[in-house]
Amino acid sequence: MALSAQALQREFGDIASAPAELHSIESAVQSYLNTRELNTFRDIKYICFGVSSPYGAESTRLIEHEELFTDLLKTVEHLQPEPRKFRRCYQGLLKSYFNYRGYASELATGGKNWLILRDFLAQHCKALAKQKPVMDWAQALYQHKNLLADAPCKPYAKALLAGDLTVVDELKNRLGIDDDTWVMDELVLAHIHASTALKDAEFMQQISPLLQLLEKHTLLITKGLALLLRRYEACVNRPEHHGLRDTALREWKSPWMEANKPMWHAQIGETATNMVKLWLTKQHIKDFFELLQADRQADTQRMEFWLQYAEAIEDFWLALGNFSFYNQQTDYKRIRKQMEGHCMRLEGSNQNYDNAFLMKIGNFVFIEFGKQNNACHVFSFNNLPFATGQTSVSGTQSGLKNTRHPGWQGKLSHFDGWQQEFAKSLLRYANASPMENHAHQSPFSASKRISLSFSPSQNSKLTAESSHSDNQLKPIDLNKLREFCAIHNLHFDDHRNLGGAVWVRTSDKQPTIADALRNAGFQYQQTKNAWWRV
Structure with missing residues (x-):
């Protein structure tokens, strides 16, 4: 009697038990695919357990075959007058339902049939739980019938948040998942x-x-990471999160690369992408001034200064001397990997232990060197003595220090009090200001506090009047515009002294910023991806 009870349990009471004859399952499925005939209960049972598995040279799955799968379900349904046989086939179909990723099926037929199978299992779930003898797996399925509906695991979320994994063990043990x-x-x-x-x-x-x-769960990283980053971007305070930053960089590569931007924007949108880009900018600034110094001694003064301008840096590149370019230590390999496509080799007879950091701010490129006796050189971005995408660049007067090149704008030296001179130059060249006071503000919350309802400027040379929608506009208050652009990490150019307009360099994709500019009389020009008014 004990042996008989064990046999019954193995046959009917344990959802995890499947026919051991895997070869027989494969033979039954392939025979059905070839002949389209369901001859014996033994074949039907085996086919139910093999519905979601790929067989044959073409890796065919029966659940992805519309006609044959429908015929199988009809045949199983006709077995209801024979509870034992119906229950055994139901077991096989249930296992196949759990194993087949219907939500992610590449074939529309597979996803459609998976939903049909779900409805079939849900339809008979309650009756099966009441059959005699009572089967634990059938009762467990009825208790967890949410698995046969939309949002199947939502009821377990609260327990999972509390660290209670009891439900996971139950699903594994009682339903064989x-x-x-x-x-x-x-x-x-x-x-x-x-x-x-x-x-x-x-x-x-x-x-x-x-x-x-x-x-x-590597298949979920993209979807799960996107959910986390979108939610993190909505937090009031968003300090740099190394785990989110490093995981995103590993999965989606650098957001600075043009080829990678579509992936980033598709997954988390432009605002959250910019948040991660800011984290990466700060990391690269720290890497350069802490690790890539020529004497390998951290230059905290320069690091702290440029960190204040991290939000103003639109793009950046590294030029590494031979020591850093070929160094196989972990940190150096990480930097080169993260800067792939933005990393050049620094050439020159005295450049083996030097490195250069190139920062695009506004329409200018500011170039800092690792060796502290080097000045910071400034070039017009549209007129460089090199191409930012090239594999190597000279660190001498023929390259990054080419003072005779028409695009060279000047150099900034690191004498006592250099921070003040650098700050004035950044404001003069690129309308860039330090952002330490706004580092943790959300651009949307900030825009509610800063209005662009301009008041008359005291400097008549910097004001002009124009009409917009038949209404007289107030003259532009440059101080208020500068504050608005600083908070939103925007750049503006004032060409009115040349008979032109004031241009704010930003798209029309951020509604709050766009509304503020529009209300202040600015008009959007798509060809220049910027807003203007006179």
């Missing part, structure tokens, strides 16, 4: 979705554990 099924993926995503609904402080505590969880 394996780690490589879509159910485990949905559990992870349900956990992440629930975390994004928390308050900022509570959400931030969840980020690192969730990133570790995503490392174990």
Whole structure:
């Protein structure tokens, strides 16, 4: 009797038990694909367990075959008068349902049939749980019938947030759900979705554990990471998060590369992408002035100065001397990997231990060198003595220090009090100002506080009147415009003294900024991707 009970349990009571004859399952499925005939119950049972598995040279899955799959379900449904046979086929179909990623199926037929299978299982779930003898797996499925509906794992989110993994063990033990099924993926995503609904402080505590969880579910990293970054960007305070930054950089490569921008914008949008770009900019500034110094002694003064202008840096490049370019230490390899496409080799007889950091701010490129006795050279971005995409560049008077080149604008020396002179030059060249007072402000919240309702300027030479929508506009207050642009990391050019207009360099894709400029009388010109008014 004990042996008989064990046999019954193996046959009917354990959802994890599948026919051991894997070869028989494959033979039954292939035979059905070839002959389109369902001859015996044994074949039907095996086929139910093999519905989602690929077979044959073309790796065909029966669930992706519209006619044959429909015929199979009809045949199984006709077995209802024979509860034992119906239950065994139901088991096989349930296993196949859990194993097939219908949400992510590349074939429309597969996704459609997966939903049909879900409805079939849901339709018979309650009746199956009441059959005699009582089967634990059937009762467990009825208790977790949410797995046969939309948002299947949402009911478990609260427990997962609290660190309670009891439900995971139950699904594995009572329903035989394996780690490589879509159910485990949905559990992870349900956990992440629930975390994004928390308050900022509570959400931030969840980020690192969730990133570790995503490392174990590599197929979910892109989707899960996008959810976390979008939510993080919405936080009131958004300090640099190394885990989010490094994971995003590893998965989607550098957001500075033109080829990678579509991926970043598609996953997390422009605003969140700019947040990560700012983190990377700060990291690269720190790397250059802490690690890439010629004497390998951190230059904290220059580092702290340029960190204040991180939000104004639109693009940057590294030119590495031979020591840094070929160094196989972990930090050097990381820097070169992160700067791929933006990293050049610095040439010159005395450049082996030197490096250069090139920063595009406004329409100018500011070039700092590792050796502290070098001045910072400034060039017009549209007239450089080199191409930013080239593989190597000279660090001498024929390249980065070419003072005779028509694009060279001047050099800034690091004498006592140099910070003040640099700040004046950055403001003069590129309308750039230090951003330490606005580093943690959301651009949307800031725009609510800074209005562009211009008041008359005291300097008549810098004001003009124009009409917009038949209304008289107030003259531009340059101080208010400069403050607005500083908060939003925008640049403007004032060409009115040459008979031109004031141009604010930004797109029309950020509604709050666009509305503020439009209300102040600016008009958008798509060909220049900028706003203007006289």
